[in-house]
Structure formats: structure tokens, C-alpha cells
Amino acid sequence: xxxxxxxxxxxxxxxxxxxxxxxxxxxxxxxxxxxxxxxxxxxxxxxxxxxxxxxxxxxxxxxxxxxxxxxxxxx
Numbered sequence: 001x002x003x004x005x006x007x008x009x010x011x012x013x014x015x016x017x018x019x020x021x022x023x024x025x026x027x028x029x030x031x032x033x034x035x036x037x038x039x040x041x042x043x044x045x046x047x048x049x050x051x052x053x054x055x056x057x058x059x060x061x062x063x064x065x066x067x068x069x070x071x072x073x074x075x
Contacts, residue, residue, distance in 0.1 A: 027074060029054045037063075038071035 011019040029035070033045040040058040047055035052067030065072055 027069060027072075029069075029074065034075040036073050036075060037065070042075075 029045050029048055031045055031048060035043050035045060035056060037043060037056070037058070040056070040060075040063055043056040043058035043063075045054050046057045046062065049055070053064055054069070054072075055062055055064050056072070
């Protein structure tokens with residue numbers, strides 16, 4: 001019989017293995033924030049949508065990036 005509960009297991013202090021990494025903090029972007037993207041380079045946030053997406057102007061064009069922003073970093 002399989003356990004169908006949460007797939008997350010607790011870490012025991014006596015375990016020889018390191019604890020799992022903590023969840024990354026949720027990043028909130030504001031208008032005019034400077035950002036960098038792995039593919040598009042440096043840009044500036046020009047619009048923040050209620051659903052979590054941001055519109056970033058990278059100079060060569062405006063790109064809409066959806067949350068959780070895997071390759072977008074605030075500077």
C-alpha cells in the first residue's frame with residue numbers, strides 16, 4: 001500500500017544527509033526595476049500584471065515573462 005499524502009518528507013536532525021534546500025523567496029517586481037535575464041540581458045520593468053507576469057523592456061523589444069521568473073533577477 002502506498003502513502004498518498006504529501007510528497008515532502010521531514011528532515012531528521014540525526015540524518016547523515018543534508019536538509020533539502022529551502023524554497024526560493026518570492027520576488028516582487030515594481031515599475032522601473034532594473035533586471036537581468038539569462039537570454040535577453042539587461043532590462044527595465046515597464047508593466048506589472050495582477051496575475052504575476054511582468055513586461056520587461058530589453059531595448060531590442062518588450063518581453064512578457066510569467067511568474068515564477070526562472071531566469072529573471074532583480075538588480
